[in-house]
Amino acid sequence: MRNLIVVLGLLLAPAWADEPYKEYTPAEHFEPHVSGDSQLTGTYRYWKDPTKLDLRLAGHPDDSWKLNWKHLDYPFNKEMHAGHLALDRGLVLFNKLNRAGTFKNCLVMYRLNGQYETTLRGLRTHFPAYRTDLRRVAGLEEVIEHCAALESETLQNGSYDNSAVSIYIASQSLGMPIKIDVSSGPLREAWKRGERLFHQKVGRNNMSCASCHVGRVGQSLRATVVTSPYGDAAHYPVYRDRFGITSLHIRFAQCSLDLGFNALKPGSPAYTDVEVFLTALTNGYPVSVPSERP
């Protein structure tokens, strides 16, 4: 269908056959492992081990960015916040959806490498993954929406209930390192597309993700401090005090509007590609939910 529309479009307006002019931020070398941050920002040594963060850095207004906000993750942050309420609701919803046992089967049975598992443990660390039933690479939230639809429930991608179930599933992988393989197959393609999108300048300000998140990490846009793209996908969906429970794609949508272009629907192909790229940059970093960010 998609290709058909492209072909029709090109036939109807030959001018479109030319590649539209777009600019790209000069590409850096990205490593599909969280330790690649050492080459980009050099702060990896400060937040490598979430159990051994430096308390003095966390309290320092000029140096706290070096922790990449990991001091807001468990176990350093033992505060109660709204992410815990979402986790509780996620458990209730999961049990309701999984009354017949088919919801959990739907989640685990299409895992990569044909591995069939009966437990949720470690499931979060393998997403985004190629799903043979959907015939595309999909994030965990998209798969939850799909599997809930099979149980005749509506859990739209990005909605509170969807993120709550996602937090509950992620909590079953707490402390296990993210592990997606982008060396071959559909995930390799998605990684490449995601890397290109990460550098593509778009919108009202002609900016790309890389405009800020490469080379300017630690600098501020008024009160907003720019974070490293490495190690950032392990704590989503996250509780943010201004926006509530925020899945990664909702975060992308907020970024899109801030940068000056229309937000895409959560689960759209471009967002999933960027999710694959960012999740690969988090490879090797432990899952930490529920978490909070400003």
Place this chain on the structure above:
Amino acid sequence: MHTIWRVILVAFLCGSPLGYGYTPGEMVDSKMPTKTLMPKVKVDSGRLEWVPYAMDLSPWPTLCEDDPRAMPRPQHAQYVAPLRGDAVRGRMIVMDTRRGNCVTCHEIPGEDWPGTFGRKLNHYKQLRMSDADIYQQIYDVRITAPRAVMPPFGALGILSDQDIRDVVAYLQSLE
């Protein structure tokens, strides 16, 4: 004709909320002042709400390889002296988040919490740049600094000719 097909194409290919999974009737209220929507997460709900955003961002290419719309190429500004700028109005544009928004990246006198991306503009006049050079810098920075992050305000149509003249007048007043 072309415009209509482009809108349809972008909506289909890029999966924007205006054309992907929702019917236009669901998404666009005729009373709505804008075509840009913002997702809103409603507590204890399985549905995602979309509310009007403060600005209409639909003319701009979105984050999608298949978006057929191009970005403007780097442009030389057509500056004609004299300047005739209003420094007071210039400062309003500099501080306005919807227009110049300069303070997000640059340090400006009288702002306690500026950004640190760009150079400090506190004593800009001491750089002794000509009006024409500053005008070009704001109109399209890509001519002189291709790797700069600063948006090309003139080439992208964010600021009008008079807006840029006012901002130049304000910058030349910072001694």
